[in-house]
Amino acid sequence: MPELPEVEVLRRTIEANVVGDTVEAVSVWERRLRERVDAATLRRRLAGRRVLEARRRAKYLLLHVEAGSTLVVHLGMSGRLTLAPADAAREPHEHAALLLASGRKLRFRDPRRFGALFALPTASLATDRHFARLGVEPLGPDFSGDTLAAAARRRASSVKAMLMDATVVVGVGNIYASEALHRAGIHPLRSVSRISLERFGRLADTIVAVLGEAVTQGGTTLNDFADALGEAGDFQVSLAVYDREGEPCLRCGAGIRRLRQLGRSTYYCPRCQV
DNA sequence: CGTAGACCCTGCGCGC
DNA sequence: TGCGCGCAGGGTCTAC
Numbered sequence: 001m002p003e004l005p006e007v008e009v010l011r012r013t014i015e016a017n018v019v020g021d022t023v024e025a026v027s028v029w030e031r032r033l034r035e036r037v038d039a040a041t042l043r044r045r046l047a048g049r050r051v052l053e054a055r056r057r058a059k060y061l062l063l064h065v066e067a068g069s070t071l072v073v074h075l076g077m078s079g080r081l082t083l084a085p086a087d088a089a090r091e092p093h094e095h096a097a098l099l100l101a102s103g104r105k106l107r108f109r110d111p112r113r114f115g116a117l118f119a120l121p122t123a124s125l126a127t128d129r130h131f132a133r134l135g136v137e138p139l140g141p142d143f144s145g146d147t148l149a150a151a152a153r154r155r156a157s158s159v160k161a162m163l164m165d166a167t168v169v170v171g172v173g174n175i176y177a178s179e180a181l182h183r184a185g186i187h188p189l190r191s192v193s194r195i196s197l198e199r200f201g202r203l204a205d206t207i208v209a210v211l212g213e214a215v216t217q218g219g220t221t222l223n224d225f226a227d228a229l230g231e232a233g234d235f236q237v238s239l240a241v242y243d244r245e246g247e248p249c250l251r252c253g254a255g256i257r258r259l260r261q262l263g264r265s266t267y268y269c270p271r272c273q274v
Numbered sequence: 275c276g277t278a279g280a281c282c283c284t285g286c287g288c289g290c
Numbered sequence: 291t292g293c294g295c296g297c298a299g300g301g302t303c304t305a306c
Contacts, residue, residue, distance in 0.1 A: 002299060002300090003299060003300090006299075032283095034282075034300085034301070034302085059299095059300075059301095074300080074301085075299090075300090076283095076299090076300055076301080077283090077284095077298065077299055077300055077301095078283090078284075078285085078298085078299085093284085110283095110284095111283080111284050111285065112282085112283045112284050112285080112298090112300095113282080113283055113284080114282070114283070114300055114301075115300090116301090130301095154275090154276080155276060155277080156276080156277085157276080157277065157278090161277080161278090164300095166300095166301080173299055173300070174298090174299060174300085175299060176299095220299075222298085222299065223285095223286085223298075223299080224299095225299075242299095261278095262277090262278065262279080263278085263279065263280080263281095264298095264299095264300095265297080265298085
């Protein structure tokens with residue numbers, strides 16, 4: 001479900017609605033997520049502590065709490081993190097919840113269980129194995145065409161595969177990779193060794209623009225994405241190619257095509273992407 | 275080393 | 291209507 005924009009939208013609603021509240025208790029009903037949930041560590045690091053800030057790294061949501069601990073949430077493909085009254089009945093696939101002093105709970109639901117939920121010392125975030133090898137934040141100050149060009153020198157893959165490689169640039173998933181390449185007019189199968197520095201510059205600018213617009217529009221809700229208050233996003237109506245196989249390209253009218261890369265669908269316009 | 279593919283899991287929409 | 295198939299926003303591990 002979530003790529004960078006969706007996690008960022010979630011982060012903002014968590015920041016506005018949860019920061020300042022205190023975690024009273026942690027409930028865990030299903031430990032079998034992408035990694036086994038360690039309920040004892042979650043309780044030890046979170047219970048009784050106030051939430052200080054909500055941050056994001058790549059597609060991970062980070063809730064810093066008092067006394068130097070951080071809750072890490074990853075939504076995988078189908079995860080949701082939403083607020084509800086503390087006494088609300090457990091929903092299907094609600095695997096865990098944080099009980100808050102305000103009388104609400106922050107519930108974690110994830111039907112496919114590709115998500116992750118763990119807590120660790122805030123000071124060890126940078127060296128933790130989940131984060132140590134992550135690449136550049138595309139909406140941060142260090143991202144540019146040079147980032148992509150430098151990575152391209154070390155590899156011989158297609159440009160779409162490189163955009164989705166989190167050791168190069170984080171947060172760009174299957175939807176936004178297709179969208180950015182379409183807007184930049186670059187064919188998804190093009191080898192990164194045959195893209196000029198100028199073209200990488202335009203591609204980087206396009207990635208920043210697409211992700212930024214998606215954040216502004218509340219993210220993309222294809223099926224089930226929602227922010228912490230349950231609000232759906234609006235960017236799906238702005239998608240130019242994703243999930244539009246056979247429909248006309250909004251720029252040139254040619255039929256949008258789909259192909260398979262790395263086991264994922266890629267959507268592109270065969271006429272205006274070269 | 276870099277890369278492509280398999281795999282984890284549940285639910286949904288489609289064609290028959 | 292019911293059933294089987296393919297597909298789904300991610301990340302990690304393995305075999306080359």
